[in-house]
Amino acid sequence: MSATMEQAIAPGATDPALEPIRDKVLAGERLTHADGVALFSTRDLFTLGELANLVRERRHGRTAYYNINRHVNYTNFCVLRCKFCSFYRSLDGRSGLTPVSNTAGYEYSLDEILGIAEQAVAAGATELHVVGGLHPRLPFDFYTTLCRELKRRCPQLHIKAFTAIEIIHFTRIARPRMSIREVLTALREAGLDSLPGGGAEIFDDRVHAEVFKSKVGESGWFDVHREAHELGIPSNATMLYGHVETIAERVTHLIKLREHQDESLARRKAAFQTLIPLSFIPDDSALADLPGPTGLDDLRTLAASRLMLDNFAHVKAFWIMQTPKLSQVALNWGVDDFDGTVVWYDITKREGHGTTRQEMTVDQIRRLMREAGCAPVERDTLYRPVVRS
Numbered sequence: 001m002s003a004t005m006e007q008a009i010a011p012g013a014t015d016p017a018l019e020p021i022r023d024k025v026l027a028g029e030r031l032t033h034a035d036g037v038a039l040f041s042t043r044d045l046f047t048l049g050e051l052a053n054l055v056r057e058r059r060h061g062r063t064a065y066y067n068i069n070r071h072v073n074y075t076n077f078c079v080l081r082c083k084f085c086s087f088y089r090s091l092d093g094r095s096g097l098t099p100v101s102n103t104a105g106y107e108y109s110l111d112e113i114l115g116i117a118e119q120a121v122a123a124g125a126t127e128l129h130v131v132g133g134l135h136p137r138l139p140f141d142f143y144t145t146l147c148r149e150l151k152r153r154c155p156q157l158h159i160k161a162f163t164a165i166e167i168i169h170f171t172r173i174a175r176p177r178m179s180i181r182e183v184l185t186a187l188r189e190a191g192l193d194s195l196p197g198g199g200a201e202i203f204d205d206r207v208h209a210e211v212f213k214s215k216v217g218e219s220g221w222f223d224v225h226r227e228a229h230e231l232g233i234p235s236n237a238t239m240l241y242g243h244v245e246t247i248a249e250r251v252t253h254l255i256k257l258r259e260h261q262d263e264s265l266a267r268r269k270a271a272f273q274t275l276i277p278l279s280f281i282p283d284d285s286a287l288a289d290l291p292g293p294t295g296l297d298d299l300r301t302l303a304a305s306r307l308m309l310d311n312f313a314h315v316k317a318f319w320i321m322q323t324p325k326l327s328q329v330a331l332n333w334g335v336d337d338f339d340g341t342v343v344w345y346d347i348t349k350r351e352g353h354g355t356t357r358q359e360m361t362v363d364q365i366r367r368l369m370r371e372a373g374c375a376p377v378e379r380d381t382l383y384r385p386v387v388r389s
């Protein structure tokens, strides 16, 4: 079944296929691939929500987490041409900047990024989330210097930086070339605290070939997160849904993450902290003719992810992609966490072209959470409550 296929939703109808799944969830049993397909396909949104909420409440009660953070997308120059991406721009070696559409390419200088970090600290941020395109010219030194200077100037900021794809890019641009472990060790020594979950997309060879064939695939992504966990560096995981993947491929993606998490938890050094399902935004990408997920698909995906990933502590709504309103509803469909105050986000924007300033204030986040019947708790990147006097 195609994930983007229209499904007539009749909320209110109970789905007998969910009955055996309910028994397993109540007993705390692990769900199978077939269970996952049933969850992602059901029209019975209310039973799905009830089950996802049950798991969410077992772990977190009515607590809903958010953080004060700042995203920095340091460049949109990228050597890749992923079809789902509207962010990348090419940097033509002979003629300088050659933007491929009406938005120009850019790269922030070290000083600009440090300035943003200082503003973030002044605004109360506890985390800086730094990711960008695979820049064809910046040397590996730029990234280690960046981490070192960020830590020196803003020691209180947690540096969550570089997707697995960027880490592999660094292994290739370092001179002499470095292994994943060497790159991660160098970045950690310079100040890196954790890895974000981006770049996972959908772990499937067909989808990889169709949508992001020149990008590092599943094995590279897992290699980076395995090494990170081995080194005691926590990380996150994502799933980009609602493009060309099928429901079965989404479920397989989640099960691969679950298996990896089993291994990381058994080794007890570090593990995935949260899953962030990312709702595909087609606008301006090479897949702009696709409709993207509907709200019900978003809700089902967040809830089904909560149920499938029994060994993940958190499921996070990234309101930039799921919208603040749907993220609020999702707090009763398995989600326990919001990212975050954000402020600027350049990779995607749900509506309109203008500025990429995309911010939610703490008051706005807390109001959404309270209205959803939750107790908002500010957390740091490691999910420790932040106490402010």
Ligand code: V47
Residues within 6 Å of the ligand: 084, 085, 086, 163, 195, 196, 197, 198, 199, 200, 201, 236, 237, 238, 240, 276, 278, 279, 280, 281, 282, 285, 318, 321, 339, 347, 348
């Ligand atoms: O890696 C790119 C995805 C990711 C589109 O770890 C798109 O805490 C939707 O990973 N439509 C970056 N998604 C975002 C990300 C993230 C966000 C928030 C928190 C965390 C975390 C991680 O966005 C990319 C890619 O998978 N993406 N283009 C698009 N058109």
